[in-house]
Amino acid sequence: MKDSSFRDRVLTIVCAIPEGLLLTYGDVATAAGTPRAARAVGAVLRAGTGVEIPWHRVVNAKGRVSGGGDVARPPLQIKRLQAEGHRFGSDGVLNLAERRWDLKEAPTWHDAPWESKDQPPDDFSE
DNA sequence: AAAGTGACCTCCT
DNA sequence: CAGGAGGCCACTT
Numbered sequence: 001m002k003d004s005s006f007r008d009r010v011l012t013i014v015c016a017i018p019e020g021l022l023l024t025y026g027d028v029a030t031a032a033g034t035p036r037a038a039r040a041v042g043a044v045l046r047a048g049t050g051v052e053i054p055w056h057r058v059v060n061a062k063g064r065v066s067g068g069g070d071v072a073r074p075p076l077q078i079k080r081l082q083a084e085g086h087r088f089g090s091d092g093v094l095n096l097a098e099r100r101w102d103l104k105e106a107p108t109w110h111d112a113p114w115e116s117k118d119q120p121p122d123d124f125s126e
Numbered sequence: 127a128a129a130g131t132g133a134c135c136t137c138c139t
Numbered sequence: 140c141a142g143g144a145g146g147c148c149a150c151t152t
Contacts (some may be wrong), residue, residue: 042133
């Protein structure tokens with residue numbers, strides 16, 4: 001709650017998202033203790049965690065993927081979500097309201113495996 | 127160390 | 140109801 005850095009909490013939460021469920025950046029930020037830090041969550045994921053985390057399970061409030069300038073991110077994320085059994089609409093929007101994960105189930109960060117310093121490059125491409 | 131950027135969200139028009 | 144603008148926090152260089 002205070003020992004681990006913000007990114008550690010975000011990584012822990014994202015990594016703890018059950019398969020088949022989804023979570024929005026705002027929810028992750030809220031679970032981390034900073035509801036207004038939704039943007040920061042994206043920064044953490046963009047920075048690379050060094051650990052293979054299901055970042056694809058995190059989408060925006062619109063229930064849609066973003067991509068952040070990368071053209072391979074949206075299709076990859078959608079592809080992964082579909083593999084998880086998620087249902088996408090005609091506009092690429094998924095029923096987030098039905099697949100939203102309960103933040104109450106968010107894990108507690110007491111001994112996060114990822115250290116706040118020196119993190120290896122992330123390899124989660126396909 | 128400081129400034130710029132960004133995988134967002136919410137409110138207002 | 141739909142579109143636009145601003146604000147917030149954290150990471151990168």
